[in-house]
Amino acid sequence: MDVVSDAISAVRVGRPSSDRVRVGGSWCARFAPYDGAGFHVVLEGGCWLLPDGGPPVSLGAGDAVLLPHGTGHVIADAPADAEAVARAVPFESLRAAWRRQEPPGGGAGTVEMLCGKYRLDRSRAHPLMAELPPVVHLPNRVGSHPELRSAIDLLGRELDGQRPGAGIAVPGLLDLLLVYMVRSWLASGGAAGGWPAVLGDPVAARALRALHADPAAPWTVERLAAEAGVSRPTLTRRFTALVGRPPMAYLAWWRLNLAATLLRGTEDPLAAVARRVGYGTAYSLSHAFSREFGTTPGRYRAREAAGAAPAG
Missing domain, CATH: 2.60.120.280 (Regulatory protein AraC)
Incomplete structure (x- = not known):
């Protein structure tokens, strides 16, 4: 993706x-x-x-x-x-x-x-x-x-x-x-700066493509910088300035949002969801998810299922 x-x-x-x-x-x-x-x-x-x-x-x-x-x-x-x-x-x-x-x-x-x-x-x-x-x-x-x-x-x-x-x-x-x-x-350029500028920047765009292609990989700033072809300080500076948060903070946020999408759209058990988004255990995902969304993964999934409405 x-x-x-x-x-x-x-x-x-x-x-x-x-x-x-x-x-x-x-x-x-x-x-x-x-x-x-x-x-x-x-x-x-x-x-x-x-x-x-x-x-x-x-x-x-x-x-x-x-x-x-x-x-x-x-x-x-x-x-x-x-x-x-x-x-x-x-x-x-x-x-x-x-x-x-x-x-x-x-x-x-x-x-x-x-x-x-x-x-x-x-x-x-x-x-x-x-x-x-x-x-x-x-x-x-x-x-x-x-x-x-x-x-x-x-x-x-x-x-x-x-x-x-x-x-x-x-x-x-x-x-x-x-x-x-x-x-x-x-x-067309969208708004001045913003995400058109992010995706047009070769360093930030390469880093983002890598993170989205394999969010479960054991990413570090060093590994991501190598993927983007720049030094660690250069990656951190350019990524943070354009995206609005450091690379690892963006990855942590995206992993939890991806977990929410999987909880809503699949019946995969929590352990499988955790593996797909880069968490070692269901417990570690549940802890991070609860901190981000204010509810447990199980309650989130039940709430989403109850609130799902037919398309029309």
């Missing part, structure tokens, strides 16, 4: 959900704040995204937008004032009208889009995911983000009709869409 894959896997739970909607005329729909990430892909026409507390964003055909922190927002046929936004209908009403083949406002100015959301567990968010801005707008420009463009095209084709295997293909493509949106944000 690489850093981006691990960062996404650590917070993803359940399966993504999506709806394809087609609207026309004058319309305005609200999406309530969500404990996950929302997204929209415009397949035809154009519309506006009006995030709570943020500036309006114009969306054109082929544009993708990710709201990684579940920010409440409105999508509308045109920029709207506060009074119009307050009158926005819930998205569920818009969706119900589409399913009844009753696009609001008729066929003028038709807009077709894919609207959906990912369930995320923010309690263990990797700093790369936490650093994403409230709105990630990825405009459709010739030659930009080719993988994202391909995923959008494939999604559009899969959603054109009831194709065999769509029940597997669509969730898989939605997962790819999330990866490509995060990757595209990183490639």
